[in-house]
Amino acid sequence: MIELNTSKSYANNIFISNGEFHGRIVIKDYDKTPEKFQIIGGAFSIDPKEYLKDDYKAVYSETDSLYHVQRKPAIKFEKKELTLSEGERRNITAMIFGVTKGEYDVTADSSSTAVKVENVSYNGDSATITVSGQHVGESVLTATLTYGEETKSADCAITVSGATPTPGPIDPAPKPVKPVIGNVPDDVKAEIKPELAVTEGDPAAAAKKIGGALTAEQLTRNKDGNTIVEPEVAVKAANKLGTLSSVTTKDVVALPVFTTPAIDANKDKTIMISYEVLGSDLKAKKPADVKVLKILGAENGELFTHASAITKDMDKKFTVMKDDDSGTIFTGDIDGYTMYRLALFIKDGGKFDLDGKKDGAVADPTVILGAEKRAPSGGSGGCNAGLGVLALLLSLAALPLVYKSKK
Numbered sequence: 001m002i003e004l005n006t007s008k009s010y011a012n013n014i015f016i017s018n019g020e021f022h023g024r025i026v027i028k029d030y031d032k033t034p035e036k037f038q039i040i041g042g043a044f045s046i047d048p049k050e051y052l053k054d055d056y057k058a059v060y061s062e063t064d065s066l067y068h069v070q071r072k073p074a075i076k077f078e079k080k081e082l083t084l085s086e087g088e089r090r091n092i093t094a095m096i097f098g099v100t101k102g103e104y105d106v107t108a109d110s111s112s113t114a115v116k117v118e119n120v121s122y123n124g125d126s127a128t129i130t131v132s133g134q135h136v137g138e139s140v141l142t143a144t145l146t147y148g149e150e151t152k153s154a155d156c157a158i159t160v161s162g163a164t165p166t167p168g169p170i171d172p173a174p175k176p177v178k179p180v181i182g183n184v185p186d187d188v189k190a191e192i193k194p195e196l197a198v199t200e201g202d203p204a205a206a207a208k209k210i211g212g213a214l215t216a217e218q219l220t221r222n223k224d225g226n227t228i229v230e231p232e233v234a235v236k237a238a239n240k241l242g243t244l245s246s247v248t249t250k251d252v253v254a255l256p257v258f259t260t261p262a263i264d265a266n267k268d269k270t271i272m273i274s275y276e277v278l279g280s281d282l283k284a285k286k287p288a289d290v291k292v293l294k295i296l297g298a299e300n301g302e303l304f305t306h307a308s309a310i311t312k313d314m315d316k317k318f319t320v321m322k323d324d325d326s327g328t329i330f331t332g333d334i335d336g337y338t339m340y341r342l343a344l345f346i347k348d349g350g351k352f353d354l355d356g357k358k359d360g361a362v363a364d365p366t367v368i369l370g371a372e373k374r375a376p377s378g379g380s381g382g383c384n385a386g387l388g389v390l391a392l393l394l395s396l397a398a399l400p401l402v403y404k405s406k407k
Helices: 186-191 203-209 231-241 379-405
Strands: 002-005 014-017 025-028 035-040 056-061 066-071 074-077 081-085 089-097 105-110 115-123 126-133 137-147 150-161 175-177 192-194 219-221 227-229 252-254 270-278 291-297 300-303 317-322 339-347 366-369
Touching: 074 137, 081 089, 081 126, 089 137, 105 115, 105 126, 115 137, 126 137, 126 150, 186 192, 203 219, 227 231, 231 252, 231 291, 231 300, 231 366
Parallel strands: 002 025, 014 035, 074 150, 081 150, 192 270
Antiparallel strands: 035 066, 056 066, 074 089, 089 126, 105 137, 115 126, 137 150, 175 270, 219 227, 252 366, 270 339, 291 300, 291 366, 317 339
């Protein structure tokens, strides 16, 4: 028996010469890169496919006289069972094997009306299926992979319950994810540098990395163990702005304090950082209404500006993106149960870079606020009020004259 273990490295080719191979070949942790079995003056005692696991096939090539062992087309859900609540939407991932990118199709169907298939998208080696719970009941979600004339399917049993969970900042907590800049011109890519944020679990260490803008006592940890700004500190900074309605700790969703690695190529560039955030934690109905506050000190902060597109000039701006690797900016209505990516843009060495250096790295404490902007003072309403007061004063001034004339 020949055993190939590809979990650490790809197995080498197997060469058989001057004889027959009797036995079997076991391939462990095999991926989609084909193995090659070359016969030189020898032969397998039986068809090579008899030596392979069921998930693989051996295809003989006349061109190079090699047996190419390939993964058979297959689709498999990451989870075979799932529970939804009425009204809840969820993305389910199905892994795809043994196909060539762009040459396959994936469809999904629900066996009952308890579950509705909202959308199916796929890219490379996985498919994302969005489903929603319509009413209490059970359903089998079937994903079907079509590759040429072959079809393969996988099932996921879904139970829809009546209890509706309340979305909020507790589960799940916002976390950094690898940012994707998307389809932008080369001059934008030259300026914007996506970097995965690095979180810190020690408030004292985090305080040093953000240049001492906050003390360790003004920081705390979230449920994931990441350092965040104390909500009370964010409240003081937000209320000092004077442009928002009164903010309380209930209005604060703190993002993990992060740094990015110092990279020479990023010096004086704008760093892009992304967080995965539950829709309800964005605390707004539209992306343009999301309020992201950069904490600049114990009682100081400044709001990021919403951007509907990524350009060269992105310092102190943010975008809301779909939670995938497409880099697509989201412009629709925010769903409280859907995950999104909040992308922040901070220029190295700029005002929002709290490490205080042009070193190709940025440091950042940020919070999301659930607060409305205050109505501006003055304006047409103020003018109308002023005319009303003037009219009242004139009428009062005229009263004595009328009274005298009646005497």
